[in-house]
Amino acid sequence: MYHPSENPVVIKFIHSPFTVSRLVDKSEIDTPALIVDVDVMIRNIRDMAKFAKERGLKLRPHVKTHKAPQIAKMQVEEGGNGICVQKLGEAEVMAEYGLDNIFITNEVVGRLKLSRLAKLREKIEVFVAVDHLDNIRDLSNIMRDRGLDLGVYVDVDCGMHRTGVPPEKAPDLAEAITRSEGLYLVGIMAYEGHAGAPLGREERKNLIRKAMEQTLFSVKLVERKGIEVNEVSVGSSATVRYSGMFEGITELQPGMYIFNDYYLVEREAATVDTCALHVLTTVMSRPSPDRGVIDAGSKTFHFDMNRYPIAVGVEGVEIVKFSEEHGWLTLKGEAQHRIRLGDRLEFIPYHVCPCVNQFDTLYGLKGDKVQYMWTVAARGKVT
Secondary structure, three states, rough: OOOOOOOEEEHHHHHHHEOOOOOOOOOHHOEEEEEEEEEHHHHHHHHHHHHHHHHHHHEOOOOOOOOOHHHHOOOOOOOOEEEEEOOHHHHHHHOOOOOEEEEOOOOOOHHHHHHHHHHHHHHOOEEEEOOOHHHHHHHHHHHHOOOOOEEEEEEEEOOOOOOEHHHHHHHHHHHHHHOOOOOOEEEEEEHHHHHHHHOOOOHHHHHHHHHHHHHHHHHHHHHOOOOOOOOEEEEOOHHHHHHHEEOOEEEOOOOOOOOOOOHHHHHHOOOOOOOOOOEEEEEEEEEEEEEEEOOOHHHHHHOOOOOOEEEEOOEEEEEEEEOOOOEEEOOOHHHHHHOOOOOOOEEOOOOOOHOOOOOOOOEEEEEEEEEEEEEOOOOOOOO
């Protein structure tokens, strides 16, 4: 069991122990590296669990943010109702480490993946999303042939226009699921990720409201067919505090809240103080008074949103350009005199999920002491 008050020195994993022979100082971590303030992370976990509990909602954390099974177990033990993943490969890893209630919030399509899904279902409780009748047929065939049953959510497009069917099509899919051997309908899933994008608070709230109206309308249409909808699962970390207030929502699936990032800070869903994960870097070059270079570039931070990470703990430092292994700094004011070759600087990623996916290890710190070393076991699991 996980106990935040303990100071473990051995973190055991299924394949091999990951050992900390002593409490390593932060200064001994080579860079670039991902460092996590354990106290802030635990507070983030508990705050979201408290919000869900107070609303009478289930919390199913999305672990694609950290991809670390031991952290997923913390989230479950602190009130999570299972977990979410985005990829079948992530689900396989989490199951291997003992997590046994997993919702793949995505469509699982194709012969190879369906065979893997069936093998996974033989071991654990697993759920998937669907948005096409052909996918329902294929899922039904393999589950029926293997003597299994699979829980399915209808994926409804509530405005993002990625996957999902329009609300008016949800009853057709729900009805097909209820008629299909080897499948049973769990409920409706909708992802309002688009609603968190605008920087304006009122625009965000308006988009979230419209998304929830679309989601709940689809539920009403399905129920008019006499089909029971047990779960209505929504939520991103940028929107969940508002979408979770709508009557009829039953399950929340935020992910980034565990660490937070500057995307969420800009959208008032987090503060710099609640950003638990920093990227630790070293100044590797000082070519001129107003310029520096750190040992972390696009291969460290990832750059999917075309926004640079934010320096913390020092003023006048700004990343202005990436190459693969270099972050180009502009130095202003006192930073021109204070920042020296070999100094270590910390940055908040703009988008934390793909940043974590670049690393093998997360270092959990209390103060300047390493108390946990978590393997990012599901990194690179894109199939």
